[in-house]
Amino acid sequence: MELLYHPLSRYSQKVLLAFYEKQVNFYPRIIELSDPYSRNRFTQQYPSGKLPLLKTRSAKLLPESTIIIEYIDHQFATGTQLIPTDFEHALQVRLCDRIIDNDVSNKLYTLERMQIRVEQAPLKIKQLENEIHASFQSLNEQLSHYHWLCGDAFTMADCALIPCIMGARKRFKLYQFDQLVRYLHQAETRGSWIQVQQEIELAKTTALIGFRPIP
Numbered sequence: 001m002e003l004l005y006h007p008l009s010r011y012s013q014k015v016l017l018a019f020y021e022k023q024v025n026f027y028p029r030i031i032e033l034s035d036p037y038s039r040n041r042f043t044q045q046y047p048s049g050k051l052p053l054l055k056t057r058s059a060k061l062l063p064e065s066t067i068i069i070e071y072i073d074h075q076f077a078t079g080t081q082l083i084p085t086d087f088e089h090a091l092q093v094r095l096c097d098r099i100i101d102n103d104v105s106n107k108l109y110t111l112e113r114m115q116i117r118v119e120q121a122p123l124k125i126k127q128l129e130n131e132i133h134a135s136f137q138s139l140n141e142q143l144s145h146y147h148w149l150c151g152d153a154f155t156m157a158d159c160a161l162i163p164c165i166m167g168a169r170k171r172f173k174l175y176q177f178d179q180l181v182r183y184l185h186q187a188e189t190r191g192s193w194i195q196v197q198q199e200i201e202l203a204k205t206t207a208l209i210g211f212r213p214i215p
Contacts, residue, residue: 001024001027001055001056001057002026002029002054002055003015003019003026003028003029003054003068004029004031004042004051004053004054005028005030005031005051006030006031006032006203007030007196007199007200008203008204009051009052010105010108010109010163011051011052011065011105011163012051012052012065013162013196013200014065014159014160014162015052015054015065015068015069015159016192016199017158017162017163017192017193018072018073018082018156020191020195020196021079021080021082021154022072022076022078022079023078024072024079030203033049045061046061046063050063052068054071054072056071065101066097066098066156066160069083070083070156073156080153081153082155083155083156089150089151092150093150093155093156093157096149096157096160096161097156097159097160100135100157100160100164103132103135104132104135104161104164105160105163107131107132107135108132108164108167108168111125111128111129111132114128133172136165136168136172136174136177136180137177139161139177139180140177140179141179143179143180143182143183144179147186148183154190158187161183162190162193163196165180165183165187166184169184
């Protein structure tokens with residue numbers, strides 16, 4: 001299998017977490033969308049130009065982080081089971097995954113994009129911050145009942161949440177949320193996140209020195 005991704009993309013980090021939890025072998029292919037040549041090569045293969053993208057053993061292209069995780073969790077019995085076999089528990093995991101993507105990750109992305117524009121919209125920025133803050137409050141309450149987001153076991157929902165809180169902790173006062181802070185600390189020592197964090201740091205370093213991977 002070939003995974004096309006970028007380590008600084010939250011949705012790519014979500015999928016990387018799943019791959020490392022599943023202990024699945026894959027060929028990593030970093031796509032630098034900020035580089036015109038790399039972007040052009042990628043969009044020729046996949047016109048929407050969105051990352052991450054999984055090329056399966058049968059050469060089928062699978063987009064969307066949740067779909068990729070569903071696929072590898074179904075295909076491989078190794079490592080962590082990311083989607084429970086019990087229907088009700090699996091439904092809870094899938095619901096949390098969608099809520100995090102839509103109400104946290106996507107809004108964080110919108111917030112980040114707005115802040116790099118010349119003309120900012122302070123009211124819209126404040127509204128987004130309040131919405132994300134409310135989501136963190138809800139997640140903090142949920143974590144008061146569980147070790148991980150949906151119970152005692154690590155799931156796809158955790159793959160979705162961890163990159164968000166790691167990216168948002170400097171902007172948002174997460175110390176207000178005792179359970180989120182506890183969750184963040186245990187996530188930082190998780191082997192799969194340590195591996196992802198190493199890729200993030202390497203990507204940041206190579207970006208600073210102007211290095212671009214061969215597409």
